Amino acid sequence: MSTPVAPRGKTRLVPAEGRLDAGEFLGAWQELNAAATIPHCVENLETSGVVDNFRRLADGGADGPAGEFRGFWFADSDLYKTLEAIGWEQARSGTRDHTALLDEVAALFEQVQTSEGYLNTYVQGTPGETEFAHPEYAHELYCAGHLMQAAVALHRGSGDERFLTVARRLGDLVVTRFGDDGEPLIDGHPEVETALVELYRETGEPAYLHAAELQIERRGHRWLEPGRFGSLYYQDHLPVRENAEALGHSVRQLYLAAGVTDLYLENGDETLLAAMERLWDSAFRTKLYVTGGHGSRHRDEAYGDPYELPPDRAYAETCASIAAFQWCWRLLLATGRARYAEEMERALLNAIAASTASTGRAFFYSNPLQLRTGHEGSDEDSPSERLPWYACACCPPNLARLLASLGGYAATSDDSGLQLHLLAAGTYEAPGMTVTVLTAYPSDGELTISVRGAGELAIRVPAWTSGASIDAAGSDGEPVPGEYLRVSGVDGETIRLSLPMTPRLVRADDRVDAVRGCVAVLRGPLVYCIEQADLPGGVLVEQIRLDPAAPISVEGDRLRLTGRAAALNTELYSAAGDGEAGEPITFTAIPYHSWANRGPGAMRVWIPTL
Structure with a gap:
């Protein structure tokens, strides 16, 4: 299938064709995306x-x-991201389930695009609004970028030229209006940058x-009006080469x-x-949460x-995590570094x-x-469980497009052979x-890899592993955590890689004040949490203290932990001890990714120790 990024030759790695096994974790999630998430997004685009x-x-x-415009001024992008998901899903499975939507859209x-190529339903349909008058908030180029993608x-998924024609008209408008001799305009929400590069890759223009x-x-x-959150909010505070934080x-x-x-992947700067x-x-x-989350502040989503990493x-x-995933992918293409x-x-x-x-069909x-x-989780800004949709609905269609294209992120190739980055079936x-x-x-660390053809196979050995072993005739040594193990693949060879998945406790740097004296429980690549539903009656999540010296047993994808439940104080403050x-x-810990599937309830990742 087509892959979500296809550099034109400045990088040493290019995406490999990948098809995930529908019977295992990532492949099953991708199937769920096709059967439930994409149709759910389509339904909510209507409602x-x-x-x-x-x-x-x-x-x-x-x-x-x-009629009147409905939604946020960037609502067009929800449709565009869903269309992108459909495009990648067509490439993956050949589905034609969404033909009627594609034809209508x-x-x-x-009909709606102007003769100059402009397309934005908020600006075009809102009295008093004019094109590119408010780049700090109107998201015109942001929406344009999602349309291009x-x-x-x-186009890659099914050869559909209709949308590429629209995108090229819009891209041509950006070129002429904001070119070397045009207005020096940027958008308050970056996104068009990566989209323009991708449009170049597809068209060669x-x-x-x-x-x-x-x-x-x-x-x-600092070209944009700073507004109440300042230039930092719009990423207009420092040129990209000077910004180190x-x-x-x-x-x-x-x-x-x-x-x-x-841009680096294309121009080599x-x-x-x-x-x-x-x-x-x-x-x-x-600034990274142990779960891979980014952004600790609700006020400006920053x-x-x-x-500064408070868990609650x-x-x-x-x-943000999807964007971080996509950025790391591009850095991986640029450098080949396992990190x-x-x-x-x-x-x-x-x-x-x-x-x-x-x-x-529900999301955080x-x-x-x-x-x-x-x-108190009745508001969508801080709900107690996943919701079917949001007023600002950027996340569900973003998830849909990522999952539909996920097979293209697992492996790369170069002149020597193939590199396996995500250890997915x-x-x-x-x-x-x-x-x-x-x-x-990720629930088991045993991998069997069959080779057809010949070439070097580089397999990422996760940094968390200890005691990994490999059975392969062409191996160049023992697995080193955080590096790639290189094997001379021979046609018909079977390689076996074993990654022990002993549960482990992780502590944060003392500068993460909010979790001082706590540990997180991990097994393999998965972070675990304690959920109220798994505690005996009368015991609250907030009472638990973990014994770091006690053994941890594994029961499927659940862990059995030992600790103590401290008595509840009758006063808000009481004498120490x-x-x-x-x-x-x-008590039991479950994978963090599965929390809140049994209804709302208290949960925590970081557990105080005895």
Whole structure:
């Protein structure tokens, strides 16, 4: 199938064709996405009025639009992301389930797009609004970027030219209006940068690549009105080569970083890569939640200070983890460094996986690492359980497009052979070489890899593993955690890799004040949590203290832990030592990604120790 990024030759790695095994974790999730999440998004595009925003413009006449605009000013992007998901799903499975929607929407785009190429239902259908008058909030180029990415996915997925024609008209408008001699305009929400690069890759038109370059070079000069959250919020505070700290709105920061890295993949400007690696160190070494979440502040959906990572107040927006996954993918293509695949895995199997219900039809927008007993979760800004949809519905269609394209993120190839980054069951193809992976990972660490053809196979050995072993005739040594093990693949060979998955306790740097004296429980790549539903009657999540010296037993995907349940204080404050010894208790931890599937209830990842 087509892959979500296809660099044109400046990088040493290119995506490999990948098909996930539908019977195992990631492949089953991808099937759920196709059967439930994408149709759910399509249904809600109707009920929320997103498609109607296009219809009212197409049906309007001299008196203006036939109805009022519904939703946020960036609502068009919800449709575009869903279209992108459909495009990747067509490439993966050949489905034609959404033909009627595609036909109608293609006709609507043709009717609504202006002769100059402009397309935005909020601006076109709102009295008093004019094109690009409010770039700090109107999201016009942001929406344009998602349309371009949808068009590329539909073109790669089924050869559909209709959307690519619309996207090219819009791209040409960006080129002419904001080119070297045009307005120096940037969007308050980065996204068009990576989309313009992708449009260039699909069409070969260098003007789109140059337009992306101009967007990136113009950012950071405080051109946008700062508003109440300041220039940090819009990623307009420093030029990209000077910004060494992850700051401001986390999704905007990460989308911008993905676009900058995409530009490097095409023009080879080493100053861009150096800047992105410095920024990555800030985001992933000082501001990352153990689950792979990004952004600790609700107020402006932003990164906080270094080590400001409160578990209960974590914003950790789903879209931020998706953006981080996409940025790490681009850095992986650029460098081949295992650390980027490591963080892709962390985010995917924890923060991103937690955002979707087991039904595939309800979602978290923010992903806290603790939910308190008695939490008032009736508002969508901080709900007690996943919701079917949101007023700001960016996350569900973002999840849909990621999952539909997921097979293209697992492996890469170069002149030497194939590199396996995500240890997922499936089949991956590179020129002259195909490998099939059988495994129950991430719940089990045993992998059987069959090789057809010949070439070097590089297998990522996770940094968390200890005592890994391999049975392969062409191995160049023992598995080293956090590195790639290189094997000379021979046609017909079977390679066996064993990754022991002993549960382990992890502590945070002392500068993460909010979890001082606590540990998180991990097994393999999965983060675990305690949920109220698994505690004996009368014991609250907040009472538990873990015995770090006690053994941890594994029961399927659940862990049995030993600790004590301290007595509840009758006063808000009491003398130190009162009731702290507690009663012995054995309790269960479940994978963080599966919490809140049994109804609302308290939960915590970080557990105080005895």
